[in-house]
Amino acid sequence: xxxxxxxxxxxxxxxxxxxxxxxxxxxxxxxxxxxxxxxxxxxxxxxxxxxxxxxxxxxxxxxxxxxxxxxxxxxxxxxxxxxxxxxxxxxxxxxxxxxxxxxxxxxxxxxxxxxxxxxxxxxxxxxxxxxxxxxxxxxxxxxxxxxxxxxxxxxxxxxxxxxxxxxxxxxxxxxxxxxxxxxxxxxxxxxxxxxxxxxxxxxxxxxxxxxxxxxxxxxxxxxxxxxxxxxxxxxxxxxxxxxxxxxxxxxxxxxxxxxxxxxxxxxxxxxxxxxxxxxxxxxxxxxxxxxxxxxxxxxxxxxxxxxxxxxxxxxxxxxxxxxxxxxxxxxxxxxxxxxxxxxxxxxxxx
Amino acid sequence: xxxxxxxxxxxxxxxxxxxxxxxxxxxxxxxxxxxxxxxxxxxxxxxxxxxxxxxxxxxxxxxxxxxxxxxxxxxxxxxxxxxxxxxxxxxxxxxxxxxxxxxxxxxxxxxxxxxxxxxxxxxxxxxxxxxxxxxxxxxxxxxxxxxxxxxxxxxxxxxxxxxxxxxxxxxxxxxxxxxxxxxxxxxxxxxxxxxxxxxxxxxxxxxxxxxxxxxxxxxxxxxxxxxxxxxxxxxxxxxxxxxxxxxxxxxxxxxxxxxxxxxxxxxxxxxxxxxxxxxxxxxxxxxxxxxxxxxxxxxxxxxxxxxxxxxxxxxxxxxxxxxxxxxxxxxxxxxxxxxxxxxxxxxxxx
Ligand SMILES: CC(C)[C@H](C(=O)O)[C@@H](O)C(=O)O
Ligand SMILES: CC(C)[C@H](C(=O)O)[C@@H](O)C(=O)O
Numbered sequence: 001x002x003x004x005x006x007x008x009x010x011x012x013x014x015x016x017x018x019x020x021x022x023x024x025x026x027x028x029x030x031x032x033x034x035x036x037x038x039x040x041x042x043x044x045x046x047x048x049x050x051x052x053x054x055x056x057x058x059x060x061x062x063x064x065x066x067x068x069x070x071x072x073x074x075x076x077x078x079x080x081x082x083x084x085x086x087x088x089x090x091x092x093x094x095x096x097x098x099x100x101x102x103x104x105x106x107x108x109x110x111x112x113x114x115x116x117x118x119x120x121x122x123x124x125x126x127x128x129x130x131x132x133x134x135x136x137x138x139x140x141x142x143x144x145x146x147x148x149x150x151x152x153x154x155x156x157x158x159x160x161x162x163x164x165x166x167x168x169x170x171x172x173x174x175x176x177x178x179x180x181x182x183x184x185x186x187x188x189x190x191x192x193x194x195x196x197x198x199x200x201x202x203x204x205x206x207x208x209x210x211x212x213x214x215x216x217x218x219x220x221x222x223x224x225x226x227x228x229x230x231x232x233x234x235x236x237x238x239x240x241x242x243x244x245x246x247x248x249x250x251x252x253x254x255x256x257x258x259x260x261x262x263x264x265x266x267x268x269x270x271x272x273x274x275x276x277x278x279x280x281x282x283x284x285x286x287x288x289x290x291x292x293x294x295x296x297x298x299x300x301x302x303x304x305x306x307x308x309x310x311x312x313x314x315x316x317x318x319x320x321x322x323x324x325x326x327x328x329x330x331x332x333x334x335x336x337x338x339x340x341x342x343x344x345x346x347x348x349x350x
Numbered sequence: 351x352x353x354x355x356x357x358x359x360x361x362x363x364x365x366x367x368x369x370x371x372x373x374x375x376x377x378x379x380x381x382x383x384x385x386x387x388x389x390x391x392x393x394x395x396x397x398x399x400x401x402x403x404x405x406x407x408x409x410x411x412x413x414x415x416x417x418x419x420x421x422x423x424x425x426x427x428x429x430x431x432x433x434x435x436x437x438x439x440x441x442x443x444x445x446x447x448x449x450x451x452x453x454x455x456x457x458x459x460x461x462x463x464x465x466x467x468x469x470x471x472x473x474x475x476x477x478x479x480x481x482x483x484x485x486x487x488x489x490x491x492x493x494x495x496x497x498x499x500x501x502x503x504x505x506x507x508x509x510x511x512x513x514x515x516x517x518x519x520x521x522x523x524x525x526x527x528x529x530x531x532x533x534x535x536x537x538x539x540x541x542x543x544x545x546x547x548x549x550x551x552x553x554x555x556x557x558x559x560x561x562x563x564x565x566x567x568x569x570x571x572x573x574x575x576x577x578x579x580x581x582x583x584x585x586x587x588x589x590x591x592x593x594x595x596x597x598x599x600x601x602x603x604x605x606x607x608x609x610x611x612x613x614x615x616x617x618x619x620x621x622x623x624x625x626x627x628x629x630x631x632x633x634x635x636x637x638x639x640x641x642x643x644x645x646x647x648x649x650x651x652x653x654x655x656x657x658x659x660x661x662x663x664x665x666x667x668x669x670x671x672x673x674x675x676x677x678x679x680x681x682x683x684x685x686x687x688x689x690x691x692x693x694x695x696x697x698x699x700x
Contacts, residue, residue, distance in 0.1 A: 090541075137506075154546045160503070
C-alpha cells in the first residue's frame with residue numbers, strides 16, 4: 001500500500017500466549033489512528049503452537065503465498081513451552097524473516113518520562129538499533145556429527161555477505177542522517193571474529209564516505225553492553241549483526257522501560273515483500289488470558305508499521321499518545337490490557 | 351606449585367597501556383599476602399604492542415615453552431590502537447588461552463558495599479560466570495572469499511564439542527555445588543543456534559543428574575542481559591559459551607562496580623599448563639602512565655590466582671581487604687594507582 005491508496009490490507013498473526021490480547025489492542029489503536037479515507041481490511045492467520053500441534057505445520061509455501069498479498073503483517077507473539085525450543089523460532093519466525101527478506105530489523109529505544117528504568121538517575125535514552133535480519137549466525141548453517149556420543153561436534157556458521165552487510169549499513173546511515181544528532185555506531189567483535197569483522201568494518205567505512213555529515217563510532221559488543229547501562233545517552237543509531245542485535249536490543253529494552261514497551265519492525269525496505277511488525281516480548285504464557293499483558297509494545301509496533309507505509313503523521317500521533325499515557329502512569333491503579341488499549345485509542349482519536 | 355611447595359614461580363606479563371601500572375600493584379599485594387615460607391620468584395615477559403612493532407612477533411613457540419615452566423601467569427593488559435584490531439587478540443591473548451587449554455574462564459561478579467552501580471537501588475549481586483574458553487566462535491574457524499568485492503562472503507564457525515562442553519559444564523556444576531545457594535543457570539541461544547544449543551542443553555541436563563543438589567535454570571542470552579539489569583540477584587553460577595560469556599561478563603562487570611574491579615582467571619583445572627589471571631579491563635591507553643588506573647581488578651585476579659594454587663586463606667584475605675577498602679571509598683579523595691595498591695598491601699599484611 002502506498003500512503004495514497006485507500007485500503008490497508010493487513011495480515012494479523014495473533015500467535016500464542018498473550019499474542020491474541022495485545023494484537024486486539026494494537027488493532028484498536030490502528031483503527032483509531034488511520035485516516036478516515038483509509039479502509040482497514042484484516043485477515044487473521046492462526047500460526048503458532050496450536051496449529052503446530054494440530055497439523056505439524058509451522059509455515060508452509062501456501063501460507064507464504066497468502067501472506068505476500070498483504071501490505072504488512074502485525075504479529076503478537078509466537079512460542080509456547082509445549083513446543084520444543086527452536087521449532088517455532090526456526091520454522092516460523094526466522095523462516096518468515098528470511099522468506100520476506102526482512103533485512104532491516106528496526107528496534108527503537110526511548111526512555112519516556114515517567115517510565116521506570118532499572119538504571120539509577122533518569123538517563124536520556126533515545127536511540128534506534130538497526131539489526132541485520134537475514135544473515136549472521138541466524139542462517140541455520142551448521143550441523144552436528146556423532147550426535148549424542150562423547151565425540152559429538154556441533155557447528156554454527158555465521159554467514160556474512162558484502163551484499164547483505166552493505167544494504168543494512170547503508171540503511172542505518174540514512175536513518176542516522178535523518179536524525180538530529182546524526183551519529184552511527186557500529187557494534188561488532190572485529191578483534192575476535194576477524195573474517196566477518198573485517199567485512200563489517202570495511203563496509204562501514206566505505207559507506208561512511210557517502211554520508212560525511214554522520215559521525216561514526218565503533219564498539220565491540222561486550223563494551224557496548226557496558227555503555228548501554230553506564231552511558232546510554234551516547235547512542236543515536238546503532239548498526240549491528242543479527243545475533244549481536246538480538247542481544248543488545250533486549251538489554252536496550254530493559255534499560256528503556258522494559259520489554260512491555262519495546263517495539264520492532266522486520267522491514268523489507270524495497271517492499272518486495274510485506275514487512276512484519278511485532279513487540280520484542282514473547283508470548284508470556286504465564287500471564288496469558290488474564291488481561292495482564294501490556295499492549296504498549298504492540299501499539300508502538302503499529303506506529304512503526306504506519307510509518308513504514310508512509311503514514312508518518314499517524315505514526316507520530318500514536319507515539320505521542322503512548323508518551324502521554326506513560327507520563328501519567330505513576331500512582332495510577334493497574335489497568336488491564338484492554339483498558340490500556342482503550343485509553344490509547346481515545347487519545348489517538350482525540 | 352602445590353600449596354605446600356616453597357616457591358611460587360610466576361610469569362608476569364605487564365603488557366600495554368595501564369598493564370604495567372596495575373601489575374606492579376598486583377605484585378605488591380601478592381607479596382604481602384603470601385605465607386612467609388613461600389618464596390615469590392617472578393620473571394617478566396615483554397609481550398604486546400612494543401614487541402610486535404619491534405619484531406612482528408606476538409607469541410612464539412619458544413615463548414610458550416618458557417611460559418610453561420611457571421606455576422601461573424599474571425597479565426596486566428594487551429592491546430594498543432597502533433596495532434590492527436585482532437592481531438594481538440588472536441595472536442597473543444587467544445593463542446595463549448588455546449595453547450594452555452584455559453577452558454574455564456572464571457569471572458566472579460560481586461557488588462561490594464559502598465561500590466557504585468549504574469543500577470537503581472543497591473541490588474544484591476554475587477554470582478560467578480564460568481565461560482568456556484577454548485571453543486565456540488573463538489576458534490578462528492571461518493574465512494573470506496572474494497574479499498573486497500561486492501561478492502565477498504565472510505564466515506565465522508562456532509565449534510562446539512561434547513568433550514569441550516561437558517568439561518566446562520561439569521566444572522560449573524562443581525562450583526555451584528560448593529556455593530551456599532547451589533544454583534546453576536545455563537545461558538545460550540538454543541532456540542536459534544539449534545545445533546550447538548542442542549549439545550549444550552543435552553550436556554547440561556546429563557551432567558545435572560550427577561549433581562542432584564544443584565538447582566538448574568536455562569536462559570536465552572538475550573533474556574539473560576535483561577535479568578542482569580533487572581534481577582541480578584537471581585544468579586548464582588552461570589555457565590555459557592565463549593562469546594556469550596564475553597558479552598555477559600562485561601555487562602556483569604558494569605553492573606557490579608565496573609571493570610575497575612572485575613577479575614578473571616583463565617584456568618586449566620587439570621594444571622597441565624599454567625593458568626593465567628588478568629583483569630577484565632583492557633589497556634586503556636588514554637590514561638596510561640598517569641597513575642590513574644584502578645589496580646583493584648588486578649589485585650582481585652591475584653586472589654583468584656592464589657585460590658587456584660591452593661592458597662585459599664590468602665585469597666580470602668585479599669578479597670576481604672578489597673571489600674574493606676572499597677567500603678571506605680565514599681567521600682575519600684581520589685587515589686593514585688600505587689596509593690590504592692599500598693593501601694591494599696597494608697591491609698593484607700595487617
Ligand atoms: C524468538 C527469537 C527467534 C527472536 C530472535 O532471536 O531474533 C527473538 O529473540 C527476537 O529478538 O525477535
Ligand atoms: C580482548 C578480547 C580477545 C577478549 C575476549 O573477547 O575474550 C576480552 O574481551 C575478554 O573478555 O577477555
